Amino acid sequence: MRGLRRFLGRHLLTAFAILGFVYILLPIAVIALFSFNDPAGKYNYNWQGFTFQYWREVLAIPALRDAIIVSIEIALLVSVISTILGTLIALALVRHLFRGRSSTNLLIFLPMSTPEIVMGASLLALFLNLGVSTGFVTILLAHVTFCVSFVVVTVKARVTGFDRRLEEAAMDLGANVTRTFLRVTFPLILPGIGAAALLSFALSLDDFVITNFTKGTVITFPVYIWGAARIGVPVQVNVIGTMIFLIAVGIMAVGVLVSVVRARRDRAIAAQAVEAH
Amino acid sequence: MTEIDVRLEGVTKRFGEFTAVDDVSLEIPRGSFFAMLGPSGCGKTTTLRMIGGFEEPTAGTVLLGDQDVSLLPPYKRDVNTVFQSYALFPHLSVEDNVGFGLREHGVPKAERATRVAEALDLVDLEGYGKRKPRQLSGGQQQRVALARALVNRPRVLLLDEPLGALDLKLRRQMQLELKRIQQEVGITFVHVTHDQEEAMTMADQIAVMNEGRIEQLGGPTELYERPETAFVAGFLGVSNLIAGRLDGGDVVAADGSRLAVAPDAVGGRSGAVRLGIRPEKISIAGGDAPAGASVAGTVREYAYVGVATQYVVDTAVGEIQVFHQNATPGMQVAQPGSRVTLTWDPQATFLVEGETQ
Numbered sequence: 001m002r003g004l005r006r007f008l009g010r011h012l013l014t015a016f017a018i019l020g021f022v023y024i025l026l027p028i029a030v031i032a033l034f035s036f037n038d039p040a041g042k043y044n045y046n047w048q049g050f051t052f053q054y055w056r057e058v059l060a061i062p063a064l065r066d067a068i069i070v071s072i073e074i075a076l077l078v079s080v081i082s083t084i085l086g087t088l089i090a091l092a093l094v095r096h097l098f099r100g101r102s103s104t105n106l107l108i109f110l111p112m113s114t115p116e117i118v119m120g121a122s123l124l125a126l127f128l129n130l131g132v133s134t135g136f137v138t139i140l141l142a143h144v145t146f147c148v149s150f151v152v153v154t155v156k157a158r159v160t161g162f163d164r165r166l167e168e169a170a171m172d173l174g175a176n177v178t179r180t181f182l183r184v185t186f187p188l189i190l191p192g193i194g195a196a197a198l199l200s201f202a203l204s205l206d207d208f209v210i211t212n213f214t215k216g217t218v219i220t221f222p223v224y225i226w227g228a229a230r231i232g233v234p235v236q237v238n239v240i241g242t243m244i245f246l247i248a249v250g251i252m253a254v255g256v257l258v259s260v261v262r263a264r265r266d267r268a269i270a271a272q273a274v275e276a277h
Numbered sequence: 278m279t280e281i282d283v284r285l286e287g288v289t290k291r292f293g294e295f296t297a298v299d300d301v302s303l304e305i306p307r308g309s310f311f312a313m314l315g316p317s318g319c320g321k322t323t324t325l326r327m328i329g330g331f332e333e334p335t336a337g338t339v340l341l342g343d344q345d346v347s348l349l350p351p352y353k354r355d356v357n358t359v360f361q362s363y364a365l366f367p368h369l370s371v372e373d374n375v376g377f378g379l380r381e382h383g384v385p386k387a388e389r390a391t392r393v394a395e396a397l398d399l400v401d402l403e404g405y406g407k408r409k410p411r412q413l414s415g416g417q418q419q420r421v422a423l424a425r426a427l428v429n430r431p432r433v434l435l436l437d438e439p440l441g442a443l444d445l446k447l448r449r450q451m452q453l454e455l456k457r458i459q460q461e462v463g464i465t466f467v468h469v470t471h472d473q474e475e476a477m478t479m480a481d482q483i484a485v486m487n488e489g490r491i492e493q494l495g496g497p498t499e500l501y502e503r504p505e506t507a508f509v510a511g512f513l514g515v516s517n518l519i520a521g522r523l524d525g526g527d528v529v530a531a532d533g534s535r536l537a538v539a540p541d542a543v544g545g546r547s548g549a550v551r552l553g554i555r556p557e558k559i560s561i562a563g564g565d566a567p568a569g570a571s572v573a574g575t576v577r578e579y580a581y582v583g584v585a586t587q588y589v590v591d592t593a594v595g596e597i598q599v600f601h602q603n604a605t606p607g608m609q610v611a612q613p614g615s616r617v618t619l620t621w622d623p624q625a626t627f628l629v630e631g632e633t634q
Contacts, residue, residue, distance in 0.1 A: 169366070173378035188368055269408065
């Protein structure tokens, strides 16, 4: 009895953790597995046989290839625009006292808390009322609208934690306001800006609901999948999905690895320094 | 006449309702080691920040040499600061940290490298140039901060509690080293600290500050031997203060006993005063022996600390602390309850203001 309890006490947490990971990762595993399927008909739902064919022919479907290119173009532009805008907003919100600062702080959260369907519908209504024809540009505008919020939140965290004395030190050493920003502030908040840029890239690439309202005749990757689902999703979609997942995991793994190696090296050098003292 | 590097004229700094620095005037001569000493919140750091250019004075003028710099930004002043937390740039190597100011001032690369190497050499950090600040110990980071400021050869070096984060042993070592470096480079140092021992060890001149004002300014000996206010007497070391009234060059205590005062300590004072005497300047002897400057009393408690014995003696003029050097062999301690006589040389006394009612 006691042995069992001890066994449970020791392993229950591990068991639950594994179950949690299975729950999260199983759908992705299925997507990845079916990217190697060789379906008999147009539906890729039953395992038929193993093949590399669709990994080799990943860009074989012109419509899918075009959709991917459009999505990447939009995601790149969105991440550049919203990162620049969001970083400037974050700096202003943390650094400057101005009339309307607290309401700006509140408004920034609005696009994140508004249901996408509401935002999509109201954006469409706005574009129609203004007589703007929907398409590439309106998708871009819509994506920037919600990505900016995420950038502001991410960069703000970094700027808030910034030690202002470092800027004082730079000015003390002769750097004027611009030089101080370029040589000290910007390099130090860069990791936050980088994270924000990646986040907006991912959010833009992934968005369907808002895009669907503002797309006009443009077809992005999620829109393509949505359309294809009714007539049978090609295996290439699984391949591209798996690729995106692997790239994301790869970037994360590199990040973790770099910080682990760097921490270990710092500890070793610091230990030497203490001994030498 | 010696040249003046820093001159403050009636400098005041208010933050809203709070007055951090209140009408401070002082002159710091070239090449001196000047300390601003006081408890936290006394305005010493704010004063330093106004010299550095990080705060603008609400009133008054800050001069470097003959130039009014009151409203100039930090990057247009010929001063450099060693910050309390060092404020090293974490993304730059030690070399680039130290060379930062030279680069901003357009010093060519080759000269920069030589001067950075010299500066690292001065603070005993040769060979550490390629490291990042986080790969250094606290004491090493402190040295980098010092090198980063000194390499620019400023007119004045400001030090904002630079040793506060170091442990006691390292702090003592760095105190002597800072003093050595200051004598070596000959730059005016303005040092802010709340540690009276640190200020006395290093500085030629000390401004003791309290509630935004300078209580007293002088050399370490002057401040210790002849403090002019009760605050200074209590902040630098321990003092016995005996309340009384000045009468014919003596202080008449509350019980009527007359205590002699060093004539030059009287200054322009009159009326209610307090007579000060340092515990180590009092000799303690057994029994009653009435003499000139003698006070009889009863030992209340003692603490034997090896090198000396500290007594608390109850007397007719109040409680008096005595610091008795154990110079003779054997342990001789006046037990609590025993009668003793305390004597001191009137030359060792000083006067401060009377107790405020």
